[in-house]
Amino acid sequence: MKVSFFETVRYLPPEPLPSEWPVPSGTYDREAGAAAFRGVMERLEYVEQLGFDWVSVSEHHYSPRILTPSPIVAAAYIAARLPRIKIALLGPIVPHSNPVRVAEELAMLDNLAQGRLIVGLLRGTANEALTYDLNPAEARQRTDEGMELILKAWTEPHPFGWQGRHFRYRTVSIWPRPLQQPHPPTYALGTSRESCEFAARHHLGCGVSYGPFEVMARATRYYREQCARHGWQPTPEQIVYRANMLVADTDEEAHALLRRQPDQAPFVMRAGVREAMLTLDSRNIAGQTRSPIVTGALPTTFVGSPDTVVEQVKRCRDVVGAGVLDLSLHPPGAGDLEPLMRALELFGGKVLPRIRDL
């Protein structure tokens, strides 16, 4: 089992934040922000030292919870500062990006990081459609086409044109090419039938997140079936499961931490937007419809003492089939950073060595 640390830049607001999404950027506190960014490298140096395999960053906009709207910038900075750990960019939001630009930046980053880049490509959460004026009804199609164009830009030896549905280029011929060949390890992230099928067709990995093991297993099972249909079998490392984890010295302590977690999503869209989104955005888990809007807090699927968590990881490995855990230890928004550092210490010392060989 490989483990990845999901770095979100822990911003601790001096005042309670408005609960509406998008959060007014005028409420950003520069001092708190600077402190949050200073804390990143201190934490990640420790993460590397503990033996984590990857550090991951993601793309989210207009939110104090994750201060990496440009994950490329974060990844480049981290790659320059840490010598060994792999940098997982999970990932650029494809449908509202220029796919050729994404291909170029990732290729450049793979070179800068000397071949330590891992890539996850995704459509993005429903609210992200609002950030760059993306038509949610087109998001799926733009994601599929954009991902395919990125792969093509990385691998095609001659200048080519792209006559797409949503993208059109007369000439593409990127420099540099990725260092890793044919391209960095790449995952299509998401539980949808379309995403699993895309991954299977292009021999990519699959990434699922946050949901209960059994539900996520529906997606990974579908992905493996599709891979088989395309005549290949993914390795465990080609399935990533991102989840929240609360690990503490004892089960009681961990559950006490869990009880202190909010049960509602921290920032919600206005009702009229949410309702309209429900009719315009469609999501599924291996073909089974799910709501595009999450109003509750993201579940925490690993909770307990190191012993308990080890057992939960074993179950996850068996049920979901994931060979990589991308962990949000002590989920963001929990306030105080002290328990996070303690969780890292516990995880690194008492969990990681025991799940390594799963």
Add this chain to the structure above:
Amino acid sequence: MRETGVREGHVEAGGVRCRYQDAGEGPALVHLTAPRGSSLTPAHRLLAQRFRVIALETPGVPPSPEVAATLAGALQSLGLERFNLMATAREAVTALWLALHAPERVLAMVLEAPAAMPGVSREANLERRLPALATPTLVLVGTRDDVAGPSPGRVYKALMPGAHLVFVYDAGPAVGADRPEAFAEVAIDFLERHEAFVISRAATVIHP
């Protein structure tokens, strides 16, 4: 000057004969304008493709709750029970008073380059009441507006739960006159979808 498809008339508001021009079909959109005797603008004509636009010249006195109440009565006498409301510059304050006076009648508002609320007590009253005004409101401010500038728009955005602030690039205080298509597109989208107008409907398919 009269033009085809435009009906013109007068209505009394607080003892003043107010001129109005009426064009287009569809849900009512009342535009409160300063008395100026001019004809409908290109922006009005674009709006009139989707709405029945009633451009009403206000009595030309400073905005007040009383003026707003008389205008509400005048609109009633024109048979306008429920309507969308648009207002420019100083008339934005009148529109806000009108929405506070008869919130159930105002479906949504578009405030074009709203003028500053001067610090007189009456406007302080207005500011105090805005947090309770739920009317979906679009505030349009030109990026070259050097008359009122963006400050009043920011105040409305901060105070009103249903307010959205949109900057119209390269427009001065006469946003609709400077960039009629840009003005009409966002105004229509907002009046039709209210806060859900933040969700893009733009199609980007080049070839099916």
